[in-house]
Amino acid sequence: MPDPSPAALMAERRRLINLAYRLLGSLSEAEDVVQETYVRWYAMSRERQEAVESVGGWLTTVATRICLNLLGSARARREQYVGHWIPEPLPEPTERLDGPSGATTGDPADRVTLDESVNMAFLVVLEAMTPAERVAFVLHDVFRYPFAEVAGIVGRSPAACRQLASSARRRLRDARPSSGPVPADRAAGIVRDFKRAWEAKDIGALIGLLDPAVTAVGDGGGRVTALPYPVEGGEQVARFLVGIATRVPGLTLVERTVNGRPGLLARHAGATVAVYAFDVADGRVTHIWGVLNPEKLRQWTT
Template sequence: MTIQPGPGCDLSDPSLVALTGERRRLINLAYRLLGSLSEAEDVVQETYVRWYAMSRQRQEAVESVGAWLTTVATRICLNLLGSARARRERYVGHWIPEPLPGPTGPDGPPGGPAGDPADRVTLDESVTMAFLVLLESMTPAERVAFVLHDVFRYSFTEVAGIVGRSPAACRQSASSARRRLRDGRPPSPPVPAGRAAGVVREFKQAWEAKDVGALIGLLDPAATAVGDGGGRVTAVPYPIEGGEQVAHFLVRIAAKATGLTFDERTVNGRPGLVARHDGATVAVYAFHVAGVRITHIWGVLNPEKLRPWTT
């Protein structure tokens, strides 16, 4: 989605350069706050619309364009988070954050091809699926305070000015968010990406071969798999728990879906898999690998969340 300057804008104006230069940072912020790239882009678009709706005099009165854009985008996200909690209570099955593609092709630029979502969102530990799922357990106030302070390094005084609360209240919200993270974080930290990629590759080969024994060996005995079909496609409406149970479930999927193929792709900055059927993307799988075994699998099958993977 491209932001177009308003009528009469001077393209040589330094303030316009600053304005357009903020877009990537705003998408990074909004994606972490909302867990949805499409919603993040809508938020940024609305933020720029509000800027261009102001008179030139009001724009010139803004001391910091970046601070103004951040405040507006964050407050839009805060409102959306409040309504999102209600929407997700009505969601069919489990709601999983929208998976983010990584760069494609060994010869492409570090950020991925032009227009690639990976070129718009910085891929680090704060966008892994495991981290985003934990953010979902927070209240809107906790999530906003935590992401602004702990991820983007705003001071609590700055956070307070952005969200319109006191610094003490923002500090308390961030503290509560950290407790939720500690309580919900997997007991073992993720392994380096290179090692995780090897485990995921072995998992892919075992799944394609419908080798239950090999899958069980790659899954933690307490492994959990969760699917998100959004009511649009069939997905198990409850978590599957236990390595053996997950392995047998995956083999049943492979046996039913003849012609299913898997590609190794980066999903939210970590090794993952993309499932294709007759050339169409039908699912994206994110993993948490601890040691040499997979402890968590998140499968996104909702077609609405797979749009960035179909181009």
Template sequence: MTIQSGPGDSRLDPHLSVIVSERRRLLNLAYRLLGSLSEAEDVVQETYARWYAMSRPQQQAVESVGAWLTTVASRICLSLLGSARARRERYVGEWVPEPVPEPAEWITGRPGDTTGDPADRITLDESVNMAFLVVLESMTPAERVAFILHDVFRYPFAEVADIVGRTPAACRQLASSARRRIRAAQAPAPPTAQQARIVRDFKQAWEAKDVNALIGLLDPDATATGDGGGVVTASLDPVEGAERIARFLTGRAGAGSLTVRECTVNGRPGLVAQSDGVTVSVYAFDVVGDRIKRIWAVLNPDKLRPWT
């Protein structure tokens, strides 16, 4: 990314160090709000473009550059969320948030911030897992922005209100409603080591095309959702039920020729499938107890850029 000073100004931008240091946090914020790393990157670029479109006196009048950048980026995301819902209704097949690999240093937000009631907070790692992002998709744009800003990034409701354009009390209600959705939709996740073991067993059973072993690893009411974006063949509707999922996966043409490896997907154990070194699909899992409850398979190549 290239950041330049205003037109005709040869002096070093006095705000440059702040601008650069804020990029990771802005990217963190925009990804959680939009569920797309590529769109989040566009938001950050647009935010910086608006900053440098201002005159030097206008920039100097800004009391907090970080707060200004956050406000602008959040408002851009709020606007995009309104149009994104319409775009996703026209999307071919199921839309799944864009998966991100690890290590990815941008995945962590405001380090050292321990304010607030821990019992009422969602940790940064939890806020990026696929199950969490999918629940966020069910929220209204205002709910999502208020919740992410307050519960994840710890912004006070007075600041959230200025960004969303509502009163602090209204934003408190929005965040509370979003919090209830999260709690109703998500079961406590087992330890990471247990999740990794179950995903590893799933990988081995899939490679062996062992239908019975796969059924034993899946919750009887499990759901598998594929996102090909209309570009790559994927089931247009979610596949439901352990046996149907097992037979669908083992029956996929060419599945045996892929190289499948374990990896971290959005902070949790997952799988990535490659063909001749090129990533063709990424799998995220929601493990409840000792069974896999949900699988998200992303095959849309536009969403696999960070994996290439």
């Protein structure tokens, strides 16, 4: 018989937050899903709770099904979203500052483990998947659930889930550069050079650091100004960045880890105004994601 004590239930919280964030690309939505999962548990009678064979399995199944329902409606919501929707960026737990003192706060169980399955490039590809593909892939390939268990959670056959995960892997392979991922230390050096060139408003240096086919997108959510369309091409992106630095005097850039990879934090007049995530291949920046929507910056607010 499982132990349905509060301690046993809360021991599952971090894993559920990690799962829901990868499925939804939003920490706030992931927290809501986990809260709803616990509400449903406590809404059951004691007899029904004691009949559950695995508390962790029950919580995972319920949380995943809630996420699956949300993913179905998320597409419609994001079609109405003002501008480009980018997953919510996350800092390293040690860089999550919640007050002027700079002290880290919050429940450690709420922290998302920042590995390769949560970097921005990975999350953006997940966004392009169907809800069923995303759930089957994340459960099996990231959290290592066997397809028989995945099938029970999503309500499809093991063979169908295997096919969904295979389709998701193809999407990831097609989106990845043939050269493979750049080591974090090398990527950090490129982002550092990028920061210096941006601060110096050096268009030539920026062009040298940008892939000729680089794409930059911004997410203001209709709350702050951000371009409603991607900027493409090395020279175009370089001139766009220099234009930002020119229009916003006093903008400061700080190196930070964004979703487990080197990134930048932009501050102005003492406030965090943007977080930038990068994808790097063959020694150059290939993608820039700039999140300016204040609702997605709460983990970065100091």
